[in-house]
Amino acid sequence: MAVLLIQPVLRAMYFSGLVTHLRSILLSQALSVVFQPIFDLEQRQVLGYETLMRGPADSPLHTPEQLLRVARDAGLGIELERLAASLAIDAFVEGQLPGRLFINFGEAMIIDLAGGDALDRLLGKAGMAPGRMVVECMGAAMHGERLNDALARLAERACGLAFDAPGPNLRDGAFLKIAASRIGRIHADPTRRQGLDALLVQSARQGGRSIAEGVEDARDLALLHQLGCQCAQGFLLGRPSAEPARQLSRSVAGVLATTRSGLAQGAGG
Template structure:
């Protein structure tokens, strides 16, 4: 199946996963997650993006995902008051930032751009400044992994830090390193509070993981333990409405 045909035919599917505030027990945002056509070889995002890279169409895929997520959010979820979290690779973000800001007109204050592989962005400060000056909030994704993760959270002024799933898995590992992963998470929570960035722990799948993350003082969480990614209609439907608060 041709990934570019999927993009051109509008067959990308956007699911939304809530981000919850543990203290207030409310939903504060939705992360937009892409899927290919249901039942197709490119349904899963890893396969979809791999095919796009091979075809030289990563930028086209990310921008198509962004536009569809924004369109669905505006029509179905914006009234909830929850923020929209959308993902961008730094190279795509740098190339398309003017276009992204234009598309976000009227919705900038309700949008958080998650930047993946942020350590690879050479013009990070300028891009972050341009986004923030435009009223868009920024999140660093996959914090806690990679040899430059620490330098990224120090050098780039983000509004949110999204802790990598590997840290959450580590705190329940049975190989003797669980306490060290707990220290890493506690450090990130403390760093976030002192630097003004809100920490989001994603990938929480079990009650044990939740209990251990709660001990570190984490406020914002995301994961299958709470919610699986679902179409916007699921969250917008009167039977599935969730209490929402502004961040």
């Protein structure tokens, strides 16, 4: 019985220590950001970059998942996301990276960002136009009138929007990000291929642009291109880095060129 009573106390003490550590990270701005390229498969050029935050390398709060879990449980989610976004925007502009910057925000941060002059304050220091930022709204649980209103206000300011599932907000110009779990070894799975094909068709009908995540196999990339997936990201195309790739490797460009010529020959034959 004593052990059962001690365990919750120890967990609470451990969490308290993590929160103290997180507050120190926020105060000293001890976050770093990396960028993973997203490529337009038809144009074979960079569409933009998704930013990922990192805590100190030797910290139990190194990964984005660890940081966000503790921050949101401690009521510090918006503060963490705002700092990470600010650092990413500064690095994106200073590094003169091409295309658009994709930033994954939680529901509370999206609502906060759409209110008052929050968007101008976030972008103003670096002088980045709203149209160069894409707000990633991920998670099926994210819904509701306040969130939809916030997304509409951000769209009115020319911010791009990205979602992980089709829905009423996936309209002309918005992006549909297809999770890596749907993509891995898709070339070897006819059933999953049919599901992906249907998803791409639905996205296109709603006016969305599709982005495949987690592409690691050239055979998957070739199939995605054949099916009409417009954009992709993943280790095959470029790993997250402070100095990310700005163009496709020759081998990947060759896969896309071969796939396209094959489609053209098939259409002509």
